[in-house]
Amino acid sequence: MTAPTASQLLHGWLARDVTPEALAWLDEAAGRIASGSPDREVYMAISLVPRKVGKADLVLGEADLKAADAARPGWRPAGLSADQAARVLLVLSVDDPSRMAALVEKLCVTADVAELISFYLALPLYPEPQRYAARAREGVRSNMKALFNAVAHHNPYPSEEFDEPAWNQMVLKALFIGAPLWPVQRLDERANPPLARMLCDYAHERWAAGRTVSPELWRCVGRHADAAALRDLERVLESGGEMERRAAALALSDSADPAATAILERAPELTAEIAGGRLVWDDIRPA
Amino acid sequence: MRFIDPHAHMISRTTDDYEAMAAAGIVAVIEPAFWVGQPRTHVGSYIDYLSTLVGWERFRAGQFGIRHYCAIGLNAKEANNEALAEAVMEILPRYLLKEGVVALGEIGYDEQTELEDKYFRAQLELAKELEMVVMIHTPHRDKKGGTTRSMDVCEEHGLDPTRVVVDHNNEETVQEVLDRGYWAAFTIYPHTKMGNERMAAIAAHYGTERVIVDSACDWGVSDALGVPKTAHLMLERGLSMDDVHRATYANALAAYGQSGQMREADWLDPPAIDQRTLFEGNSVLRGGQAPRVEGDTPATTPPAKDRLIIE
Numbered sequence: 190m191t192a193p194t195a196s197q198l199l200h201g202w203l204a205r206d207v208t209p210e211a212l213a214w215l216d217e218a219a220g221r222i223a224s225g226s227p228d229r230e231v232y233m234a235i236s237l238v239p240r241k242v243g244k245a246d247l248v249l250g251e252a253d254l255k256a257a258d259a260a261r262p263g264w265r266p267a268g269l270s271a272d273q274a275a276r277v278l279l280v281l282s283v284d285d286p287s288r289m290a291a292l293v294e295k296l297c298v299t300a301d302v303a304e305l306i307s308f309y310l311a312l313p314l315y316p317e318p319q320r321y322a323a324r325a326r327e328g329v330r331s332n333m334k335a336l337f338n339a340v341a342h343h344n345p346y347p348s349e350e351f352d353e354p355a356w357n358q359m360v361l362k363a364l365f366i367g368a369p370l371w372p373v374q375r376l377d378e379r380a381n382p383p384l385a386r387m388l389c390d391y392a393h394e395r396w397a398a399g400r401t402v403s404p405e406l407w408r409c410v411g412r413h414a415d416a417a418a419l420r421d422l423e424r425v426l427e428s429g430g431e432m433e434r435r436a437a438a439l440a441l442s443d444s445a446d447p448a449a450t451a452i453l454e455r456a457p458e459l460t461a462e463i464a465g466g467r468l469v470w471d472d473i474r475p476a
Numbered sequence: 477m478r479f480i481d482p483h484a485h486m487i488s489r490t491t492d493d494y495e496a497m498a499a500a501g502i503v504a505v506i507e508p509a510f511w512v513g514q515p516r517t518h519v520g521s522y523i524d525y526l527s528t529l530v531g532w533e534r535f536r537a538g539q540f541g542i543r544h545y546c547a548i549g550l551n552a553k554e555a556n557n558e559a560l561a562e563a564v565m566e567i568l569p570r571y572l573l574k575e576g577v578v579a580l581g582e583i584g585y586d587e588q589t590e591l592e593d594k595y596f597r598a599q600l601e602l603a604k605e606l607e608m609v610v611m612i613h614t615p616h617r618d619k620k621g622g623t624t625r626s627m628d629v630c631e632e633h634g635l636d637p638t639r640v641v642v643d644h645n646n647e648e649t650v651q652e653v654l655d656r657g658y659w660a661a662f663t664i665y666p667h668t669k670m671g672n673e674r675m676a677a678i679a680a681h682y683g684t685e686r687v688i689v690d691s692a693c694d695w696g697v698s699d700a701l702g703v704p705k706t707a708h709l710m711l712e713r714g715l716s717m718d719d720v721h722r723a724t725y726a727n728a729l730a731a732y733g734q735s736g737q738m739r740e741a742d743w744l745d746p747p748a749i750d751q752r753t754l755f756e757g758n759s760v761l762r763g764g765q766a767p768r769v770e771g772d773t774p775a776t777t778p779p780a781k782d783r784l785i786i787e
Binding site: 300 | 736
């Protein structure tokens, strides 16, 4: 037996949680979209989704999340609502990948916030994903945190499709709008020297203005820290708040530079916690 | 007291206004699509405008704890540009059924031209097809004749008056609008449509059964606090709390709530997902959890415009 596809999973979850009438409406709408219904009908079906299937969160258990990851590695639909799932299902019912990409773009142009979030959440599920790179980049330019998060958080798409400049802008934008970094997939792997430099510059800007600096910022600095960055980490380790100091220690421990080790040794308790596996980046989650 | 401003062009207003409106007790606004002062010449600018109403402006209002709804339609002035009007009619169905769209509007007459009449009627048909509430803009010039005509045309197209709000009424139009069973809205707009002393007198005379007060604040000299100021003046002039509540909150909710897209729970008991994303900070929070967001202004600090220090 082959593993179910993302569409089959979405349909199964909806079938569990919505009324039979709502499911029948959805199946019919999906069927019409699959057979190439006129644009007006597609737009209206997408808009009508919350009225037909409601907006409650789907009840997803561990097994569902595992099945999701098996269907599409990195896809994490925890917290998906019925309207989001139904909208994604409707879009995925288009059979031809180029038609689907054209439709998603058209839908995004006149979408409301909730619709846009649904289309961004579906980024890892579209066939021929490179067709959606410009759209995804647009999503992480948004100042609306919900839109930004739909692309950036718990979503494998950026780490797979974004080039280095796009990735770096996404990380910086997260800090600007106060979105946490820890839900970004493959954050550590995609760290790079230009990003480390931009983040340190940004920290200096914040310090000059008397503003706080998110401790998460240092997570993308440690591995690529140059001498100047090490001085910044030293400063944070010496004079930062509790979580900042822990973050600076972790960043220093990420660096292969002996100078970093020397600085870190001045905080023996944190060094011991890191060595003992009692302090890891996953602990650095500012509220 | 809690208020709804069911006619406010927030796209033209500043964050100072949002701050002041929230502080004065406004919990929800309805932003009808209208003329933005500069005539649009391409359907593309209309698309982006309507997208702003269902997107960015909704988000912006939510950051101040105000729920934002909208009405979508082709306004009378721009109906006179036939090429634009045709293209806008094509794209309207892409917006009319979106969440939080509580009416088709504001539509009606400006100069009562043939083109205005054509697109007014076409939109009434669309409202009927999609079972939508309608918000009518009555003209400044030939107000009385234009108001009567707007209602005649609604009835000709088979619309139910209880699902139509006729806006920008005055002393000369109110009787007929109420007699014919429509909701009668009044726009408190300095020097032109209606002042709030006149409004208090009208409410005292006609009662407030189907009366709705709004500000229509926009890019002109207008007052984003038109609704709460009028409520307080009405109380001062001896109207009952019930009357004032109906005219400045309950009737707007009853009229536009018929769309199914606007519920009191939206602001009294917002879903968790909205509190995390679109709607930050609120007077009544579930479980006593205040989702404090960085940059939130505590209630005790004066509005930004009155603070000398800019941080």
